[in-house]
Amino acid sequence: MNTIPLVALIGRPNVGKSTLFNRLTRRRDALVDPSPGVTRDRHYAKIDWEGHAFSLVDTGGIEEDDGLGGHIREQALVAVEEADIIFFLLDGREGLTPGDLEIAGLLRRSQKPVFPVVNKIDDADLENELLPPFWELGVDKVWPLSADHGYGFAELMSALLPLLNSEARHEELPENTLRVAFLGRPNVGKSSLINAITGESRMLVSEVAGTTRDAVDTRLSCGQYAYLLIDTAGIRRRGKTTDKLEKFSVLKTLGAIGRCDIALVLLDAGEGITEQDTKIISYAQEQGRALMVLINKWDLLERERKRQLQLLEEVREAVKFVSFAPILKVSAKNGRGIKRLFPEMGKIQRQFHSRFPTSALNRLLADAVAQHEPPLHRGRRLKFYYTVQLATAPPRFVVVSNAPRAVHFSYQRYLVNCFRDGLGLDRVPVQIFFRERSGRRAKK
Incomplete structure (x- = not known):
């Protein structure tokens, strides 16, 4: 089993870390504001990108070690220490600053894979205009990006994917551990x-x-x-x-x-x-x-x-x-x-990890429905055609119905209890999902 790698967003305040976090999570989990220092703590999310899983951490900006800035700096340094891969964000409009060079030195000492990402570059013209000063970082590759509008995003993620495989830590354990x-x-x-x-x-x-x-x-x-x-x-x-x-x-x-x-x-x-x-x-x-x-x-x-x-x-x-x-x-x-x-x-x-034959599952479903019929939905009786096991760990089953969205949670709970009792699953969670029969539309 693999433990998924951790990707940390590092950089000075107000370079767009939270905006990139939001683009990756596809939701507004992190607070975005033009004022420096908005991200007061680290935010986390588990990301599944094209079948590759990783954890993402958004940090406060690294700044002078005093007051609240000192706390933010410590938070970011912890993230650097714990991360497997680092996105080092820089502000393309502001240019390379002494603070950026200081952070670059810190990241170089970490010996972690680092992606220098120059943010706020919206198109190829701006890339040609704003990117050259950042080669002073002495890195092999600099990634232009607009976290807000998506320019360069696909290329950045394509480069990340191979590292996700190599950075995933594999547990060499005996079979059936x-x-x-x-x-x-x-x-x-x-x-x-x-x-x-x-x-x-x-x-x-x-x-x-x-x-x-x-x-x-x-x-x-x-x-x-x-x-x-x-x-x-x-x-x-x-x-x-x-x-x-x-x-x-x-x-x-x-x-x-x-x-x-x-x-x-x-x-x-x-x-x-x-x-x-x-x-x-x-x-x-x-x-x-x-x-x-x-x-x-x-x-x-x-x-x-x-x-x-x-x-x-x-x-x-x-x-x-x-x-x-x-x-x-x-x-x-x-x-x-x-x-x-x-x-x-x-x-x-x-x-x-139990598996059950489909014939036994369908007999169990038929007996459960016969004992307690599902309620009417808009004047028509709900029908359950058949059931199959989807997976184990935990045992998961799907029941094909004429109106899956109409199944009340109380009847779902009743079926879960029937499956639990009938299959001898008294010590584990049991999950039942409902699905429409293929080729038919649910009645409205």
């Missing part, structure tokens, strides 16, 4: 639990919240089975995510969810379940990952039976939206519940 990501708020015990599982202090463990800054992988073999345990940075509530490194850590954590099979979300038994815990669970749900909810630090409640029962009820109530996810009580400190993890993960993995 189970990838497990440990998620949660800061200081819930993710690293400690991995240490308890492996029996080694491979992860840095500290009482200071937020020790893990990156997604750290640990390989583990147990008999014929191979595992990749992914330790991630704690995800704070958005309003509290202010540290210059921490926002990058959140991006890494979300990326770890995308490359795992099972997301283990840890809760703190001493603090109970919080709104942020359910938000983290929803991140995994949105990416279709299998889930386990682990109540860590259970040893804190060892002699509090009433609180144990109360907490379990609170957790079950809060995670009803992922009712398929097993809830386990564990303690990284004394090892409680750890032996149960692997058999449970094995059951989840088998369900997560």
Whole structure:
């Protein structure tokens, strides 16, 4: 499995980084304003360009190291350090400045692939007029661009694509390795639990919240089975995510969810379940990952039976939206519940990658419809012709209908439950989509 490369937009204030970010994301995610210094923090997006995936980070402009400018400079320097590829934006109308030369020296020392992009060049005439001074940078290639109007954009992206393949980091793992990501708020015990599982202090463990800054992988073999345990940075509530490194850590954590099979979300038994815990669970749900909810630090409640029962009820109530996810009580400190993890993960993995014959699926659909017919739509009964499995991890199915857009979410949920029960998929997410029969138009 590849981990996708990170492309950072670097440059002085007001050279057009946010405008290029918006063009790449095809939406107005970044604030664009003619005033210098508008981008106060880094903005991120996952981009899929002609089948090639990469993460994009927009940074504040690098300027003098004082006041707010110093904070922006640190943010940009972090992005340079973490990036795989850099777009170095310059202002074609303003020309090459001492600040540009300083940034160029910084990027040269980073030894990362750098694309010097001269922005605000709208046509070939301006290219011929404005580009020559930028050869003073001493680079092999300079890319003219109008981030606002698109001039030079196709050529820039064509040059980027080959690097996306080479910069993608490939995990050389045994076949059928189970990838497990440990998620949660800061200081819930993710690293400690991995240490308890492996029996080694491979992860840095500290009482200071937020020790893990990156997604750290640990390989583990147990008999014929191979595992990749992914330790991630704690995800704070958005309003509290202010540290210059921490926002990058959140991006890494979300990326770890995308490359795992099972997301283990840890809760703190001493603090109970919080709104942020359910938000983290929803991140995994949105990416279709299998889930386990682990109540860590259970040893804190060892002699509090009433609180144990109360907490379990609170957790079950809060995670009803992922009712398929097993809830386990564990303690990284004394090892409680750890032996149960692997058999449970094995059951989840088998369900997560299950495939079913189409004939069995169609019988299941027919039985579900016979037991509970779909409601009328504009006076006509909804019809479901057949179903097939689209994919695994998670199991995804498509149901062909005469009016797919008319299927109410409550009936979709009913079918999901029927498929879950009928196929024995009680521990994983199940997704059902509706599609119109080819060659026919849905009735209006």
